[in-house]
Amino acid sequence: MSDTRDQILEQIKLQGDLVRQLKASKESKEKIDEEVSRLLALKATLGGDATPANQKFTLKTPKGTRDYAPQQMTLRQGVLDKIVQVFKRHGGEAIDTPVFELKEVLTGKYGEDSKLIYDLKDQGGEILSMRYDLTVPLARYLAMNKISSIKRYHIAKVYRRDNPAMTRGRYREFYQCDFDIAGTYDPMLADAECVKIVAEILNTLDIGDYVIKLNHRQLLDGMFEACGVPANCFRAICSAVDKLDKSPWEDVRKEMVEEKGLDGATADKIGEYVRLSGGADLVEQLLADPKLKAVPNAVKGLEGMQLLLKYCALFGLEQRISFDLSLARGLDYYTGVIYEGVLKVDPSPAGSPAKSSQNGEQAMEQGGTVGSVAGGGRYDNLVGMFDPRGKAVPCVGVSIGVERIFSVLEAKFAASKVKLRTSDVEVYVASAHKGLHEQRLRVLNQLWDAGIKAEHSYKLNPKLLAQLQHCEEHQIPLAIVLGDSELAQGIVKLREVTTRQESSVPLVELPDEIRRRLQK
Amino acid sequence: MSDTRDQILEQIKLQGDLVRQLKASKESKEKIDEEVSRLLALKATLGGDATPANQKFTLKTPKGTRDYAPQQMTLRQGVLDKIVQVFKRHGGEAIDTPVFELKEVLTGKYGEDSKLIYDLKDQGGEILSMRYDLTVPLARYLAMNKISSIKRYHIAKVYRRDNPAMTRGRYREFYQCDFDIAGTYDPMLADAECVKIVAEILNTLDIGDYVIKLNHRQLLDGMFEACGVPANCFRAICSAVDKLDKSPWEDVRKEMVEEKGLDGATADKIGEYVRLSGGADLVEQLLADPKLKAVPNAVKGLEGMQLLLKYCALFGLEQRISFDLSLARGLDYYTGVIYEGVLKVDPSPAGSPAKSSQNGEQAMEQGGTVGSVAGGGRYDNLVGMFDPRGKAVPCVGVSIGVERIFSVLEAKFAASKVKLRTSDVEVYVASAHKGLHEQRLRVLNQLWDAGIKAEHSYKLNPKLLAQLQHCEEHQIPLAIVLGDSELAQGIVKLREVTTRQESSVPLVELPDEIRRRLQK
Missing domain, CATH: 4.10.860 (DNA Excision Repair, Uvrb; Chain A)
Structure with a gap:
């Protein structure tokens, strides 16, 4: 400056x-x-x-961001409303936090992803960064306010300087819808409820068949230990396993061996495990596995998984879940259960099964799925990182990736050619001839004061045809047509836009008559 | 880096x-x-x-920002819902834009206030700034998408590196609720509707008596011209007049003369005009004023004001509005009508009339009012600044200052000691004794699948008293109490929390029975 x-x-x-x-x-x-x-x-x-008055610059939104036009907003609001309904059904309370945090709040929480954090310019004050998710701000909020239990949801935008892929719903500014349960409780009760919430949301949004993959960080660590991975490499190897949803095993193995210096034989042992997925029987099988049996972490993770699967069955989720040893989740802070809701491949030709089968390994690893739309897990130590005395508040939560859901729905709507209504106008007030604008304003005022959604042309003397066309285009159900001869008798014409039927209504009865018509 | x-x-x-x-x-x-x-x-x-694991840093939100706790969120959501209802009653469509824009989009739009814009750090990409209001992003959106008419609302946070005064609801991150009408229409029809919207919102929020001050930028310019202000000083003098709501005339005059080099006699002439406020009769009086009559801009502004007052009267606003020549509005981009909704002084002792009367001039200038809670006006040239060919889209709009409204309501609630419910839980599922957690999960699952809002303790064996206390504290209307003996007969106890009355209900009829009770 x-x-x-x-x-x-x-x-x-x-x-x-x-x-x-x-x-x-x-x-x-x-x-x-x-x-x-x-x-x-x-x-x-x-x-x-x-700079000249009309400076020439690229008229665009920042890279990786977009505007929402009214049609998109209508779709978006519909999705968010349904999600909030589920959150409230489970007793969630809403909170909100600032869009930026002191930079140090975010530091050391995201592992390799920290480079994607947006920083604010130092303008001579605090050093700030844009929030990267809603989980770290929640942990900061809990520690700052010494809250030891809460069931909260938070719907807000987060920011990542990632490579955007906007057609697939990957943005630099995007919504997260988070639900988290904080508090010291008995094992897996809250965890299973989060899985239930994911299922309820994906059911209510009706965007296709899905599977919720489950795994456990303690089991992963135990499995790494059993395979002979040095303890200080667990997170790095975990982060490599996390790439299995996008890359074939060969690439992941290469990263483990060549980039992360793992012994080839060790990597192969991991490869055997991460191929496995199943249900309660797989847990049994692994509990009997001699290598895993010898590692306390692996046993604890498997016992936790056993309990989780039992609770999920009580919640009617058996057909929706899959215990999947390849699921790792990228973020550092998870300490227990992790899960991910994944849409299965669209069965239509656009889903291109041929392409998937070209690299058989990947298709096998992925189990024929596309696009994660929800994810989460348990993070018992994050709040303690903010507490001056390190007091921990155990947490488990889920985050819904709504942008991907928006893009699925937007594509669906674009294909169906259905036009969503973007305003809720109930009545249009029209003039049959010139010189009636003051009368229009009087009638509008009467309707607005009665709580009726009404609009008119902002022209003094609009053409009647143009006014009626506006109603049809915007799917406004009713129109009032004002004319001098009717007004002299204290009446107006009320027109049903789709049927074009008109009837005379006394001005004083107008709001009541409109309400009657709208209820039909 | x-x-x-x-x-x-x-x-x-x-x-x-x-x-x-x-x-x-x-x-x-x-x-x-x-x-x-x-x-x-x-x-x-x-x-x-x-950095050590538990690094010691100040656990806080950035300067001028705050978290919203569940109670505050409930209040906030109530206010925003009411505002959206009014926006929709007038046919508004929602849009959303990114929280940051290319820096050049914001440049040259805010006059003296540009120094308050938050910039993002240059991390090797585009140069970005946080949005300062929702009006400039709207203009960018209209020009970018070549939209020539829209009635849109936008509710989102904006960012200003101002000196925060948080107890009075002035933050660096704060909500704006904007409604704007863009399009080429006949004079004052859209403008009057915006004034009506402000009145409807302030009526529905019921936060005390208010007045909507009206003025016209063309009249202000004409008045400056009539008083002998050089044309290139209009915006600077306008910006000084804008301070009359916070400073006495003497200070403003001093700024005009000493800082902005205005002739003292000229300033005094301005001083005569900016003291005036009234209604249609004041417009008549000024139209007859020889100095103003000679200036076309002044006459046009006055004629516009005359029409606006007429339309406002048709909207039943005569008692709510005041034509006020001291109203100037800070922002550069206004070109026509400007208005501001202002809460009148609280009549309670806390409103401290004694203090106001200490500096009589100020009290007179302010007309005994506190705190602007809405403002807006016409800006016909802003969209054209973004269009490559300078194509203008005339706009008029209003912005509701909800933070100040939140703080009024928060103070009101704190004083009333009413505890707002922050979750919507309808039923709590309790255990009468040990060993029933799986039964609880089954019942919960039945309720959730029936769309009923339900929760339980996440403990295996919670004490019954603790569970019932939770219901009372959180104002949950119903509780289900599970016990082995009832379950053996296929029934549960349904308890009304306030009356503590219990009755037996067959498990299969539970969702229907709960719905019946909730409807009462």
Whole structure:
């Protein structure tokens, strides 16, 4: 901020040279746009004088972000309302936290992903970063307010400087819908309820068949130990296993051996385990496995899984869940159960089963699924990281990846050509001829004061046909048509837009008559 | 990001010295906290090794921001729901835009306030800033999508690096609730509807008596011209007039003369006008004023005001509005009508009329009012600033300052000692004795699948008394008490929590019976 004008002018000159150079060497449009944007930002710091009134800049939203138009908002609101309904059915209370946190709150919580955090510019105050998820802010909130139990939901946008893939619903600014249960309770009761919540949400949204994969971090650690992974490599190897949903085993093995220095034989042993998935019988089988039996962590993880599967069966989820040893979850903070709700491949040709079978290994590992739409797990130590005395508050929670759900629904709607209504207008107030705008305002006022959703043309003398067309286009159910002769008798015409039937209604009875019609 | 470890260690040393120095010279706690926070952020960049597991840092939200606890969320959601209801009654469609924009989108739109914009750190991509309001993003959205008419609402947080005054509801992160009408229409029809919307919202929120002040930028410019202000000083003088709601005329005059170089006699002429407020009769009086009559801008502004007052009267707003020549609004982009909804002084002793009368001038200027809770106006040129060909889309809109409304309501609730319910749980499922947790899960599952909001203790064997106390504390209307003897007969006890009356209900009829009870 203390740069002098001359310094900025010099920077503008240099940046201008860079842009010209990039253009000359035909760099990618994106790269050039970025540098042009820096150039314009520099010019902008000089204030109004340096920039022409209609400055030419790329008219766009930031990379990886998007606007929501009214149709998209209607779809989005419908999804969020259904999710909130499920959260409330389970006794959730809402909280909200700021969009940014002190940078140090986020530090050391996300492992390899920390590089994706958005930082704010140091403008001479606190050092801030945009929230990366809603879990760390919850932990900070609980520690700060010394709350030892809560069942809370939080629906808000989070920020990650990731490579966006927007057609598949992957953005840099995206919604998370989180439900978490904090408190010291008996094992797996809260955990199983979170799995139930995922199932209820995916059922109510009706976006296709799904499976909820379950695993346990303690079992993973025990399994790594049983295979001979050194303890200080558990998180790194876990993070490699996490990639199995996107990459074939060969690639993951390569990462373990070549990047993370694991012994090849050890990796192969892991490979045997992470291929396994099943139900209660698989737990039995693994509890009898001599290598795992010898490792206390593995036994504890398996016993936890056994209890979880039992509770899930009581919740009627047997057909929806799969105990899956390849599930690892990326984030560092999980300590117990982890789970992920995954949509199965669309059976339509667009689901391209042929392509999946081209690399058989991947299809086998993935079990024929696409796109994780929910995930979560238990994190018993995160709140303690914020408490001055390290007091822990055990937590388990779930996060719904609604952007992917929005994109599935948007594609569905685009294909169906159904036009969603984006406003709730019940009555349109029209003029049959010129000179009636003041009468319109009087009638509108009467309707609004009666709580009826009404609108009109903002023109003094709109054409009747244009007004009625507006009603049909916007699916407004009723129209009132004002005319001098009727008004002289204290009546107006009430028209049902779809049937085009009209009847006369006394002005004083208008709100009641409209309510009657709308109830039909 | 390319700093080496040694460089960072050096920076840490210097920053540590600074902190010690500040502490030694007994600087303000806030200043010290800020520098400590920078120190910790520096240490954090070194990764996990440099920071102990339970690093000691101030556990807080960023300056000027706050968390919303469940009680506050319940209050907030109630207010936002009521506002959305009004927006929808007027046919509003929702949109949403990203929380940040390319910096250049915001540049040159906010006049003197631009220094309050939050910038993001340059992490090697686009140069971004946090949105400062919802109006400029709307204009960008309209120009980008070539939309020439829309009636949209947008409820979202905006960001200003202002001096927070949180007890009075002034934050750095705060909600705005905007409704705007874009399109080329006949004069004042959309403008009057925005005033109506402000009135409906303030009526429905029921937070005390209010007045909506109205003025017109064209009239202000015409009045400045009539008083002899040079044309290139209009915006600066307008910005001084804007301070009349917080400062007495003497201070504003001083700013005009001493800071902005205005002739003293000219300032005094302005002083005569900005003291005036009234209704349609004041418009008549000013239309007859020889100085104003000679200035076309003033006449146009007055004629606009005349039409607006007429339409407002048709909307039943005569007692709610005041044409007020001291109203100026801070933002640069207004071109026509401007308005502000202001709560009148609380008549209680806390409203301290004595204090107001101490500086009579100020009290007179303010007309005995506190706190603006809504504001807006017409901005016909903003969209054109984004359009490559300068194509204008005339707009008029209103923004509701909900934070101030939240703080009024929070104070009201704190005083009333009423405890808001923060969850919607309808039924609590309790165990009468040990060993019933699996039965509880079965009953819960039955209730959830029937859409009933239900919860239980996450303990295997909770005490009955503790469970019933939970119901009373959380105002849960119904409890189901499970016991072996009843379960053997296929029945459970259903208890009304307030009356403590219990009756036996067959398990299979439970959801229906609960619905019946809840309807009562």
